Amino acid sequence: MLKPNSSWKWYFNTDDDSLMLELGQDMVFKVSIASKHLVPDAFMDIPFSVDDASLFHLYNDGLSDLPLSGPRKAEIILNAVAANRFHKPLLPKSWFFKDVGGDLAPEAGTIIELKTDFGNAPFLVIENHGAASLCMLASEEDLALTDNKSMRFCEAIKVMNDRLSVYKNKRGKGKGRYALVG
Structure with a gap:
């Protein structure tokens, strides 16, 4: 399982029109949120913060009982952290x-x-x-x-x-x- 560290960095990839998270060691995670749903901060280079790491662990703990593989849990955790930080406000549906x-x-x-x-x-x-x-x-x-x-x-x-x-x-x-x- 992934473990957050201080070298992680959020950035926007204009070629893919996607928010990305650089994880180091030639690993990059592509966030599943469409660019039209991102707040302006998502288009800047921003380090993965202590608050992001706290959310990572909080969401990881919550997912412990779901029948998902390790990679799928990592995927939802990173997307959830990104949504918490970068998703535009939504109206209830x-x-x-x-x-x-x-x-x-x-x-x-x-x-x-x-x-x-x-x-x-x-x-x-x-x-x-x-x-x-x-x-x-x-x-x-x-x-x-x-x-x-x-x-x-x-x-x-x-x-x-x-x-x-x-x-x-x-x-x-x-x-x-x-x-x-x-």
Whole structure:
């Protein structure tokens, strides 16, 4: 697994029209956020900060129970850090998701579940803004929102918190259970 260090650097690659993260040792990560959704700071060279590293570890901890490979976890973590720092503010698009009547107030790094008429999927909470949260799809399978619109892995969306439900880990059913002894 990647470990953040002081040599990492954000920069915008005009040839690819993409935000990149230079990881050193001839490794570069291409962020999945379209350039039209980036704030102006994303177009400058900026070092990977201590705050970025803190978010990296926070998101990594949150993803520990998801059935993703190490490289896929690294991908979502780096995209989530980039979204937290460089994504333009979004308006909630809650109409795609079922109102579960919940009152979750999830912290950043929490895995929640969102449900549509076509299915459900886990999402990583990037930021909670009080009544709504910026979330990133944490499933490798696309999630259909409508008959002709779907979300892809690492795509971000802002959703009202009454649409969020607690994520129930479908793998490792016996994990976390204890037997009473004596």
